[in-house]
Amino acid sequence: MIDDGQRGQRRIDVDEALPSVEIPRRILNDLYAHAIETLPDECCGLIVGTDEDRFQRLVRCRNEMTMHHRQDPVEFPRDGSEAFYMNSLDYMMVQEEAEARGARVTAVYHSHVGVGAYLSGMDLAYAESASFPFPDADHIVVAVFDRKVDSVAFFRQDGEGQSFLGRTVVSSES
Numbered sequence: 205m206i207d208d209g210q211r212g213q214r215r216i217d218v219d220e221a222l223p224s225v226e227i228p229r230r231i232l233n234d235l236y237a238h239a240i241e242t243l244p245d246e247c248c249g250l251i252v253g254t255d256e257d258r259f260q261r262l263v264r265c266r267n268e269m270t271m272h273h274r275q276d277p278v279e280f281p282r283d284g285s286e287a288f289y290m291n292s293l294d295y296m297m298v299q300e301e302a303e304a305r306g307a308r309v310t311a312v313y314h315s316h317v318g319v320g321a322y323l324s325g326m327d328l329a330y331a332e333s334a335s336f337p338f339p340d341a342d343h344i345v346v347a348v349f350d351r352k353v354d355s356v357a358f359f360r361q362d363g364e365g366q367s368f369l370g371r372t373v374v375s376s377e378s
């Protein structure tokens with residue numbers, strides 16, 4: 205597969221001209237492990253932190269897109285290998301626990317299987333929909349090819365109502 209079937213739709217790629225984002229190595233290791241374990245489906249989950257320390261903890265969520273696809277293939281034309289839909293109980297529990305500790309969900313992550321690390325038209329539609337639970341969160345996308353992590357990218361909205369900008373990611377030790 206060379207494409208996610210989103211030809212002609214908008215997508216956001218990494219802008220190599222922008223500075224990289226540093227993400228702690230232990231968070232990236234958790235992310236990569238989740239992406240491999242979830243194959244052939246995409247993984248998804250949340251990063252919890254604060255404005256000062258954005259990447260404190262990674263929490264996995266269940267991707268229930270395959271279930272939605274089976275129940276309503278018109279509304280949900282793709283299954284979990286091509287798209288993600290976070291289980292709402294999972295993300296609500298993460299959100300509650302984070303807020304109880306004075307933290308919040310700073311980023312939402314998911315994987316792509318057999319396509320690159322970009323925000324697809326469908327990712328953007330989900331992130332910008334009224335039902336998306338974390339409109340202020342950043343996005344992290346990890347691309348998996350041949351059961352190996354190929355690349356990872358970080359996306360942040362450039363101000364309210366603005367488009368996302370994509371950056372490369374480097375690991376840090378902290």
Ligand SMILES: [Zn+2]
Pocket residue numbers: 314315316322323324327345
């Ligand atoms: Zn995606």
